[in-house]
Amino acid sequence: MFPGPLGTSLAGRALARGDWSLEALNIREHGLGRHRTVDDTPAGGGAGMVMRADVLGSAIDAAAPAGDPRPRLLMSPRGTPLTQKRVRALAQGPGALILCGRFEGVDERVIEGRGLEEVSIGDYILSGGEMAALVLLDAVVRLLPGVMGNAQSGExxxxxxxxxxxxxxxxxxxxxxxxxxxxxxxxxxxxxxxxxxxxxxxxxxxxxxxxxxxxxxxxxx
The missing domain is CATH 1.10.1270.20 (tRNA(m1g37)methyltransferase, domain 2)
Incomplete structure (x- = not known):
C-alpha cells in the first residue's frame, strides 16, 4: 500500500530525490507463532478481533527505540481530528511513526504504554488505517521544502x-x-x-x- 499514490507526481519525484523518506514495516513480522498472529478475541466478548498489545509494542520498539523524538500516531476514528495546523506542525517536526490498525481495534494498553496519539481524518470507518495514513502523509509531504513548485501555493x-x-x-x-x-x-x-x-x-x-x-x-x- 505504500508509497501508493505518494510515489507519483510531485511527492513521488521528491521521494526519489530524497527530500522525504518512507519506511513501511509489516507488523506481522512481530507476530506470534507459526502463523505470525497479531490479534485475538476481544476481552469481555463481542464481534471482531483486537490487535495485541505485546505484538504492537514489539513492532513500535523496533521502529522507534527509546529516545526517538518522532511523535507516535495511531490512525483512529476516535482520534483528534486532523487539521491543517497539525499538518503544518508535523511538516516542521522530525517526522512521525504512524501505526495503522486493522480489525476491530487496538489494545488500549499499547496506546497508553507507548504514548500513541490517536488521529482521525473524519467521522467514518475505513477497513484499516493505511488509507488514513496516506491522507496524513500527503498533507504533510506537500508542505516540505522543495516538494511543491511554488511554496506560496501552500500558504x-x-x-x-x-x-x-x-x-x-x-x-x-x-x-x-x-x-x-x-x-x-x-x-x-x-x-x-x-x-x-x-x-x-x-x-x-x-x-x-x-x-x-x-x-x-x-x-x-
Missing amino acids: TESFEDGLLEHPHYTRPTEWEGRAIPPVLQSGDHGVVARWRRTEAERLTQQRRPDLWQNCGISLKD
Whole structure:
C-alpha cells in the first residue's frame, strides 16, 4: 500500500530525490507463532478481533527505540481530528511513526504504554488505517521544502488562515455564458486580494459555519 499514490507526481519525484523518506514495516513480522498472529478475541466478548498489545509494542520498539523524538500516531476514528495546523506542525517536526490498525481495534494498553496519539481524518470507518495514513502523509509531504513548485501555493489554500479558499478561474474568459468576474481582470492586485478575502469569508460562512465561528471575525472587519 505504500508509497501508493505518494510515489507519483510531485511527492513521488521528491521521494526519489530524497527530500522525504518512507519506511513501511509489516507488523506481522512481530507476530506470534507459526502463523505470525497479531490479534485475538476481544476481552469481555463481542464481534471482531483486537490487535495485541505485546505484538504492537514489539513492532513500535523496533521502529522507534527509546529516545526517538518522532511523535507516535495511531490512525483512529476516535482520534483528534486532523487539521491543517497539525499538518503544518508535523511538516516542521522530525517526522512521525504512524501505526495503522486493522480489525476491530487496538489494545488500549499499547496506546497508553507507548504514548500513541490517536488521529482521525473524519467521522467514518475505513477497513484499516493505511488509507488514513496516506491522507496524513500527503498533507504533510506537500508542505516540505522543495516538494511543491511554488511554496506560496501552500500558504493560500483552504484552512491555512481558518477560512475556505476563494473561487478560482482561468481561460477561457467566458464559458457557456459564464464569465470570469471582472475584478479578476482589472489588474489591480489590491482589489483582487480584497475580493478573494471577501469570497473566502462568504464561502466559509455558507458552507462551514463551524469554521466561521472559530475565526472570530465578520465581513465588516
